[in-house]
Amino acid sequence: xxxAALDARRxxxxxxxxxxxxxxxxGGGINGAGIARDAALRGLRTALVEQGDLASGTSSxxxxxxxxxxxxxxxxxxxxxxxxxxERARLRRLAPHLxxxxxxxxxxxAGGPVSKVKLGLGLFAYxxxxxxxxxxxxxxxxxxxxxxxxxxxxxxxxxxxxxxWDAQTDDARLVLETALAAACEGxxxxxxAGVTALxxxxxxxxxxxxxxxLSGETIEVGAAVVVNAAGPWVDRVAALDEPAAPRLRLTKxxxxxxxxxxxxxxxxxxxxxxxxxRVMFVIPWGEVSLIGTTDTDHVGGPDTPxxxxxxxxxxxxxxxxxxxxxxxxxxxxxxSAFAGLRPLVAPPVSATAAPSxxxxxxxxxxxxxxxxxxxxxxxxxxxxxxxxxxxxxxxAIRRAGDPRRFGRSRTGEIPLPGGSAEPAHVAxxxxxxxxHGMPPxxxxxxxGRYGSRLGEVLGLVGVERSLAAPISAALPDPRAEVVAxxxxxxxxxxxxxxxxxxxxxxHDETSGAAVAGEVAxxxxxxxxxxxxxxxxxxxxxxxxxxxxxxxWR
Ligand SMILES: Cc1cc2nc3c(=O)[nH]c(=O)nc-3n(C[C@H](O)[C@H](O)[C@H](O)COP(=O)(O)OP(=O)(O)OC[C@H]3O[C@@H](n4cnc5c(N)ncnc54)[C@H](O)[C@@H]3O)c2cc1C
Numbered sequence: 277x278x279x280a281a282l283d284a285r286r287x288x289x290x291x292x293x294x295x296x297x298x299x300x301x302x303g304g305g306i307n308g309a310g311i312a313r314d315a316a317l318r319g320l321r322t323a324l325v326e327q328g329d330l331a332s333g334t335s336s337x338x339x340x341x342x343x344x345x346x347x348x349x350x351x352x353x354x355x356x357x358x359x360x361x362x363e364r365a366r367l368r369r370l371a372p373h374l375x376x377x378x379x380x381x382x383x384x385x386a387g388g389p390v391s392k393v394k395l396g397l398g399l400f401a402y403x404x405x406x407x408x409x410x411x412x413x414x415x416x417x418x419x420x421x422x423x424x425x426x427x428x429x430x431x432x433x434x435x436x437x438x439x440x441w442d443a444q445t446d447d448a449r450l451v452l453e454t455a456l457a458a459a460c461e462g463x464x465x466x467x468x469a470g471v472t473a474l475x476x477x478x479x480x481x482x483x484x485x486x487x488x489x490l491s492g493e494t495i496e497v498g499a500a501v502v503v504n505a506a507g508p509w510v511d512r513v514a515a516l517d518e519p520a521a522p523r524l525r526l527t528k529x530x531x532x533x534x535x536x537x538x539x540x541x542x543x544x545x546x547x548x549x550x551x552x553x554r555v556m557f558v559i560p561w562g563e564v565s566l567i568g569t570t571d572t573d574h575v576g577g578p579d580t581p582x583x584x585x586x587x588x589x590x591x592x593x594x595x596x597x598x599x600x601x602x603x604x605x606x607x608x609x610x611x612s613a614f615a616g617l618r619p620l621v622a623p624p625v626s627a628t629a630a631p632s633x634x635x636x637x638x639x640x641x642x643x644x645x646x647x648x649x650x651x652x653x654x655x656x657x658x659x660x661x662x663x664x665x666x667x668x669x670x671x672a673i674r675r676a677g678d679p680r681r682f683g684r685s686r687t688g689e690i691p692l693p694g695g696s697a698e699p700a701h702v703a704x705x706x707x708x709x710x711x712h713g714m715p716p717x718x719x720x721x722x723x724g725r726y727g728s729r730l731g732e733v734l735g736l737v738g739v740e741r742s743l744a745a746p747i748s749a750a751l752p753d754p755r756a757e758v759v760a761x762x763x764x765x766x767x768x769x770x771x772x773x774x775x776x777x778x779x780x781x782x783h784d785e786t787s788g789a790a791v792a793g794e795v796a797x798x799x800x801x802x803x804x805x806x807x808x809x810x811x812x813x814x815x816x817x818x819x820x821x822x823x824x825x826x827x828w829r
Contacts, residue, residue, distance in 0.1 A: 279804035281762050289488055291464045293495040297323045299669050300484055300499035302471045302513055305335035306447070306655050308505035309454035310662030310687070315669060316461035317690065318682040323497055324455065324463055325486050327470030329772040331451035333507045335655065336776050337616025339531065339557060339568055342367050342375050342656045343442040346402050347555055356637050357405055360656045364443050365409035366688055367659070371445075371695040373702075373727030374453065377411045378444040378559070381426055382546040383599070386433035389553045392416065395438045402440060411441035428540035430599045439543070444559065447655055448776035449725065452765055453692040454658075460693065467766050474502060474516045474647065481517065481645045490768065500676060501669045504649040508578035508617040517647045523639070524651055525622040526578065530588035531568030532613040533782055539565050539596060539603045550595045558596060564611055564783055567592045574617055582615035584828045589613065607829050612782045621652040640665060646672060659687050694727025702730050712737040714744055714754065721752045733760050748791050753778045758798040768803060770795055770817040787821040 299315050301308045304326025312324035326332075344361040345353070367375040382399075384392045399414035415438070417425065422437040459465045466486075473485040475496060483498040506513040511522045544559040559566040570588050574580070586607065593605045621639045638653035638661050648668055653661050663685035670682045703716075703723035711719040712734045723730050736756040737744045743756035761767035761777035773795060774788035775781040781788040788795070796810040796817075805813065 279802065281766075281768065281802040282804050285466070285490075285766075285768075288464050288466045289469065289493075289495060292323055292325070292466055292469070292486065292497045295321060295323075295464070296498040296500075297321045297464075297483075298499065298673060299323070299501045299503060299666075300325070300497050301503045301505055302484065303333070303505035303507055303509070304330040304451070304455060304465070304467060305333045305505065305507045306331070306451050306454065306658040307335075307507070307650055307653060307661060307665075308503075309451050309458060310658040311503055311505055311650075311665050311669075312458035312463045312465065313454050313461065314659075314662045314666040314685050314687050316458045316463040317686045318666060318670070318684075319680075320666075320669065320673075320682060322458065322461075322463040323499065324458060324465045325469040325471060325484075325497070326465075326467045327489065328468060329769065329776060330455050330465075330467050330766060331448040331776050332772075333509075334616045334619060335451045335507070336448035337529070337531070337614050338447045338655050339529075339559065340445055340447050340561070340566065341378075341442055341557075341559075342445050344402060344406055345654075345656070346398065346440070346442075349402055349405060350398060353637060354405070356654075356657070357402075359660055360654065361406035361409045363657050363660060364406075364411070367445075367656075368411075368443060370688070370690070371450065371453065371692040371727070372697075373694050373699045373724055374450050374692070375443050375445045376724075377441055379543040380440050380442060380546055380557075381417075381422065381429075381437050381543045382440070383422060383426075383429060383437040384435045385430075386435055388433075389548050392436050392438075399438045399440050411443065414438055414440040426541055426543070426545070428600050428602055429545070430601055442544075444544075444561075445655070446725065446779070450655070450692075452777070453694060456693045456765070457690075465766065468768060471513065471516070474645075476645055479645055481647055500678070501672050502647050503665060503669065504647055505665075508619045510619060510649055510651045512578060514643065514647065514649050517643050517645055520643075523621055523641070525620045526574040527618045527620060528572050528574045528582045528588075528615055529569040529618055530582075530584050530592070530613065530615045531566055532584070532589055532592050532610045533561065533564040533566055534596075534605055534609045534611060536560055536563055536565045538605060538609055539600050541565065541600070545599070547595055547599050549591065550598050551591060556592065556595060558600075562783060567596055571618075578617060582617050584613040584615050584824070586828050588615070589828050610829065611785055612787050613828055614782070619651060619653075640668065642668065648672070663687065692727075694729040696728045699723040699727055702728050706730055706734060712744070713741075718752045718754060722754075722757075732764060733757060736760060747778065747780055747795060748784050748788070750785075751780060751783055753780060755794075755798055758795055759802070762799050762802040767799075770799070770813055771820070773799065774817075781821070787825060789818040789821050792817045 298320040315322040468489040504513040792814040796814040800810040
C-alpha cells in the first residue's frame, strides 16, 4: 500500500483545517485520548492533536499499574483510592487484553517501616475499600510460607508478608487503543501536530494554531471549546491563554529493566528503598523485571527531557540487591531504562513537601476565556477524569447557546477496540483457523496485546508470509506488528514502533538498535521513505539510544 500512512495523515490534517469542531483536545496522553473518546462517543465533533507520538509524554513511562493505590490509602487519599479500585475492575472488563490481574507480595522485616499488624490492617482496609471491585482478597503469610513462595528473597529478619492483588497494563497501548476508539467514533486524531498559539475572538477562545511537525506547515483549527490535557506541559499551554502562576510540580520517576531470572522473583514485590524508605516495586514484565521508581524534583521545565542518571540506577539496584542478595546487580545488567515526569498539582514555589508526599489527585481549572485545563491524575482513573472534563465541555457549549443535547459518558460501558473478547478465547479461535501458520505461543502473546484486534495483525501475515518472522530473534513480536503500527496506529518514527507500539526497545539488550535498519525498511513503503531516508532514520535512532545508554551504563 503506497504511502498509506502519509495519505491518512494528510486527510486528518485537512479535516482539522476544514471542520469547525465542538472540542479541540491538546495532548495525546492517556487523559487527552480519554477526553477525545468520551467526547466523540457523546456525539461531539472532536479533534485531538499531539505534538509528538501518542503516549510519548508521561503516559508511556509509568509503572504500568492499574492500581487501587494502597499507598494513597495510607496517605489518607480515600477518594482517590475508592475511585481507583472501581476503575481497576471496570478497565479489566473493558480491556481484558490490556489490564490483567497481578499478585503483589509485601514482605515485612524486623525494624522495617511497616509492621505485620499495620500491613494486615492496611490490606484489610484495602479489601474493604475495593468491596465488590476487589481482584481477590489479601492473605498474610508466615516467614516460612513467604520463603517458599519467593525463595530468593532475603531471609534475615523476615517476619512474613502480605499478598494482595492489583492489575498491570501496557500504558502506551492503553493510550493507543483509547485514541483508536475515539477515531472510530469520528474524532480526528493527528500526532506530530503541536499547538503553538491559541486563537480568540471577543475574549473567548475559538481554536488554536497547530504546526504539523513533519512538514512544518501551520493550520488553524476552529473549536467551540479547547481542552488543555498537556500533562507536564499544562502550565506551558495555559500560558498561551493567560499569564498565571505555575500549577505543576514536575517530579522525575525512573524505571530500570533487568532480566527476571537474575532476581528470581515470581510475583510483584513491594520494597522500601534503602536510602529513604520510599515504597518501590519489582514487577514481572514478561522475561524482564520492571524496577521502579525514583521520585525526585525535575530540574528544568517539561521541554528538558527527563534522563536516567547513574545515581537513579544505583538507588534502584542497591535496594533490589539488599532484598535479593543473590541478584548482585550492577548497571551492566540493566537491559533498558526510562524516565518520566509526574505532572503533580503543587506549585514549585511552595515545594516544601517531599516529592512522594505530593497528592496524585487531579485538578480541572477553567480560564476566563474558556480554556479547560486538566492537571495531575493517574493512568488508572483517566476515564473518570475524562468524563468530568467532557461534562464541562458540554456545559460550555450549551451556555454558548447551542441547543443540541449530548448524552452522559458511555466510556464505562463500551469496550476498547481490542476488548470485546477475552484474549484466551481470541487466541483459541485464531488457532482453530490455523493462526496463519504462526506458532501458538506467538498467537497467544499477540492476543494478549491486540485482543479482538488480533486478526488485523494475523491478516497481514496471511497476505505476506515474511511478516511472520520476528522483529528480533530473541523476542516473539512478528514483523507484521511494524506494518500494523505504521498503517493503522499512527506510528511514524522508529521510536514510535520500537518503544510504544511494540516493547522491543524495552526488552532488547540493544534497545532495538540491532534491528533498526530492518524495521526502517519495513516502515518505508507506508511512509513513502526512500532507501536513504530509511537508512538515515535508522542511524538517527541508533545514535539516540546509544547516547541514552552511555549516560547510565
Ligand atoms: C514514574 C511514573 C510512574 C507512574 N506510574 C503510574 C501507575 O503505575 N499507574 C497509574 O495509574 N499512574 C501512574 N503514573 C501517573 C500517570 O502515568 C500520569 O498521571 C499520566 O500518564 C498523565 O497523562 P497525561 O495525559 O496527563 O500526560 P502525558 O502522557 O504527558 O500527555 C500529555 C501530552 O501532551 C502533549 N503536548 C504537550 N504540549 C502540547 C502542545 N502544545 N500541543 C500538542 N500536544 C502537546 C505531550 O507531548 C504529551 O504527550 C506514573 C507516572 C510516572 C511519572
